[in-house]
Amino acid sequence: MCHLAKAAAGMEGIRSAIQRSYADRLQARLQELLSGHVDKERILQEAALLVDRSDIQEELVRLNTHVKHFLALLDRGGEVGKKLDFLLQELNREANTLLSKTSGLAGEALQITEMAC
Numbered sequence: 001m002c003h004l005a006k007a008a009a010g011m012e013g014i015r016s017a018i019q020r021s022y023a024d025r026l027q028a029r030l031q032e033l034l035s036g037h038v039d040k041e042r043i044l045q046e047a048a049l050l051v052d053r054s055d056i057q058e059e060l061v062r063l064n065t066h067v068k069h070f071l072a073l074l075d076r077g078g079e080v081g082k083k084l085d086f087l088l089q090e091l092n093r094e095a096n097t098l099l100s101k102t103s104g105l106a107g108e109a110l111q112i113t114e115m116a117c
Helices: 003-013 015-034 040-054 057-076 081-102 109-116
Strands: none
Touching (some): 003 015, 003 057, 003 109, 057 081, 081 109
């Protein structure tokens, strides 16, 4: 298995810890906001959007798909340079998104940054 596939598998393994970290951070922020006068319904809507945007599952699925496609192209051989170049751009995009979604989180989320190196 290539380094990138191993990293993606490792990220999948700590995904639930990252979600817990987001939940803890969100809970603390919500308690801070709810201590003042705010629209509780609006806060719940924003919290739902934040939770949805913070999940890295979609990026991990795409990353794994791109890795498999990349390796298959290498095995096939022939003129695959343009396709490999395109896939490298897609892999970079997914890696950037994963890193941006997990920046600022402590604990296991820091492992995402380490895996990206």
